[in-house]
Amino acid sequence: MTTELATETPAWWTRAVVYQIYPRSFADSNGDGIGDLGGIRAKLDHLAELGVDVIWLSPIYRSPQADNGYDISDYEDIDPLFGTLAEFDQLLAEVHERGMKLVMDLVVNHTSDEHPWFVESRSSRDNPKRDWYIWRDPVDAHEPNGWTSAFSGPAWSLDTTTGQYYLHLFAAKQPDLNWQNPEVRGAVFAMMNRWLDRGVDGFRMDVINFIAKTESELVGESVHPSMGAQIHDYLQEMHREVFAGRDTELITVGEMPGVTVEDAALFTGAERNELDMVFQFEHVGLDHSDAGKFDNLPFDLVALKTSLARWQTGLASSGWNSLYFGNHDQPRSVSRFGDDRRYRYESATLLATILHLHRGTPYIYQGDEIGMTNANFESIEQYKDIESLNHFAEVVGAGAEPATVLEQMAFRSRDNARTPVQWTPGPHAGFTTAEPWIHVNSNASTINVQTDRAAGDRSIFDFYRRLIGVRHELPVVALGEFALLEPEHPALYAFTRTLGGDRLLVLGNWSNERLRLPEGLADDPGTRLIGNYPEWHEAVLEPWEARVYRRSERAGAEPVA
Template sequence: MAKQWWKESVVYQIYPRSFCDSNGDGIGDLNGVTGKLDYLKELGIDVIWLSPVYRSPNDDNGYDISDYEDIMEEFGTMEDFDRMLAAAHERGIKIVMDLVVNHTSDEHQWFVESRSSLDNPKRDYYIWREPVDGHEPNNLGSCFSGSAWEFDETTGMYYLHCFSKKQPDLNWENETVRQEVFDMMTRWCEKGIDGFRMDVISMISKPEGLPDGPLMENSIYGEPMSVCNGPHVHEYLREMNQKVLSKYDIMTVGECAGVTIDEAKKYANAEGTELNMVFQFEHVGLDVDGNGKWCDKKFDLPQLKKVLSKWQNELYEVAWNSIYFCNHDQPRIVSRLGNDSDEFRVRSAKCIGTMIHMMQGTPYVYQGEELGMTNQQFNSVDDFDDIEAINAYHELKEMNIFSEEELMARICYKNRDNARTPMQWDDSANAGFTTGEPWLAVNQNYTKINAKDELADADSVFHYYQKLIALRKSHDIIVYGKYDLLMPEDAHIFAYTRTYGDEKLLVVCNFSEEPQKFVVPEGYDLEKAELLIHNMDKAVQDGMADGFEAMAWYWKK
């Protein structure tokens, strides 16, 4: 297996709006990021994935871009960006930009021109269709509820938007569109950035003829994910690779909704003709019920083990994994898979970290995950900022499927604002995030969970993550070793081995509150092993793990 710097790196995602506010306007900014680079250096991460900072009207918190080569005023200026990039590089930290090119904002100049007339040169930059019997061209729904088609009075046609109606989809079949995107990417690479995280990149090639999609649960609309992995997506990415990506020593990861193992092997193939790795969502989509995402169901551990193990084993030596639980779209994992009570929060946060960071692939840490930050308590729909959650609340309320109490519980548990509450830096007002009024309410538990306290506590979640990251840098087996699952049907223990030449690793994580027995596999003598990491302060018991206990043993012949 070829060694690469991006395989050995640990990536830290920053959601700039919520990270650190330097000027007191209540919104995080680029200078706030620059001011916290030493904190990230101490944590030990190698790469920052920066969520969008481009000019945007903020219909979807920056994922609706009106100018790819300017900075959103709230975040600062291009000079601020350049200063941040230089400061990160001085500390040995790379910067990966979020690339959102499935769609733009409807305020992007391309779309302003495209919608202006039928014969405008940029008309074909987007996907336009005539009405069918006075209605939408097909049944496709938006990921943010409602139809994926919006009627435009100016030309009497519909345009496609798989997300908000202010996020029209680009027409990647247009060669000029592709070249515009490639030229823009090249200019960013020439500026010195270190790679791209590509938003919903699996959606850029739409199915031939744009047929109806299968109906979504509790909806009259077709599944928007039915446009994923279209007929030309690999062709477009190979073209992107040839014209841009292969010319620079950068890292690329594609957010690939609806991706299968077979498709992932193409996107992230070992030959490097497309991307370095993909984000797949199968594992984070397991805690759903018959009503889809909006539920408060807990993960089934054997099912989670089966899915994660499938991706570990089937991509081994064929393609590269990205390993994660948290990002700006996912509720806090310690509240979903762990236990965020005072008794178990710290221990379960460390347990989850151990399980994921000892796997094969490039690990991603989302801001606050290294502190064990939890879900927020929302009291009403008025507390939400997330457009997906707000739309879902009103749509489900109209359907009258749930009581008000049950509906709020479901949306509170799964909405994206859980990940977007401001970073908890200390126990001062607004968690030290801002001296002004924060754009989104700070989690009420910031006086108990914050970076200042955790930096001062050698037994904190922060210092545990610091150790996990350091171990990956000092042990190739953690990066490159082969993965094998143990005890697949056990409902509480997640245990697996890694092997790499004459090295062996045994990882055991108990995901219950009670002690559990585990089986030490033959050939793994704990008395001859080095205990690499352990989230408890008591001696290890052979074959027994306490509630949310996690441990990793290492052998070398």
């Protein structure tokens, strides 16, 4: 499988690392308390020194900011909160000068209700743009079906002007586009082409599988939408109209809640001309109960290993994995999966090692390279996220104890990932000279870029830099075959990567206790390539220790990190 792939010319993104920036929380250059393009430009050397290949920007388009920019009112202009088109062009040029690429967020399942398209669509039933969105008559004076919004409440809102409901799978201010209308698809493709002509290097596509609704479900008894079969037609048309002829230099990733391994193999199969990779949600849903994401379940390493290994195996011969533990919609990974107090350095670097040594393209979320933690908010007034605020109002209104709900949100809320990046131990963590739009984490005086980069052999940033160097240097990291070891072990995460005569053995102790390795596992493992403890015992892993060994039959092969 993978050995054959190595005989071809692999896509550049197989050895690349992507860094996600949430612009409003990255760095503020003009003193208004909100991150902006100037702030990103000022920190480009930080990213270049880290060694990342691609920067992905969460939305910076014009927006009323009901969902922090994922409600777009103009796809082809920059929101004044972040800067101007001229400043974007300057940022893009400076990214390219440093040998990195820049990816935009593409949010085309829905627009803002203030987008001119929707303003026209809701003006009358016979407006030419009426069919650009999804409108339905009431059923027995109620919503057309039982779909619920991802942000609480029904997924339908009644427009009193025209007497029909419009669909919004997210907030009421985010009406869903009607992708069955070829005019909608044409307008979206034209917009995408103009961004590519401007020089951007690809798109991360927000909930892109949601663009294909099943028509029979739109009026009926269904509770949750499913992905319509036409999704493949839409993505193949997108490739023909937008990416064909220049796709070898670009990167495309589709965020796809609910997608299966079998679905992903189709979406990312090279011969199908759809996407390079998808974001799947299986592994980050394992600690959600059936009651929803805010009902937290205990972490289960065996379940995580089983899930990730299934995706590694399922996309081994056709398709490609995107690798992530955290992003703007998830809690901080070191707080969720590690020990962010006693073993923050060790667990942050273990998580990085395990993730980056899988087969796929790794994604780093801003701040993970210094081990930023959950926000530890204690009052509802500290939260800004629409999902969190709506959830609190809904469940407390239904009788839940506010303190219990706040405890759940302190672990799970999306705002955990949205506190400002902690650059220095100074005021507002060096993020801004003003009052920031959301509270800075209270641990910023000890957890920040300046302090971490001066921490010598306990610098998380430096560990990430060396880890990225291994991916760039060794083809086995990008293309090697994956094999999970000790799948039922409750604390050991172990696997191999093999390409021809090159073999990596990856070991991680996912616990606060010392772990004796199973007999034979580390017998003559090869040369230690990278690890997060300066000294080690071959048969024992210290708490949260990560260790990678290399055995190569290639002449002259030497450690690279």
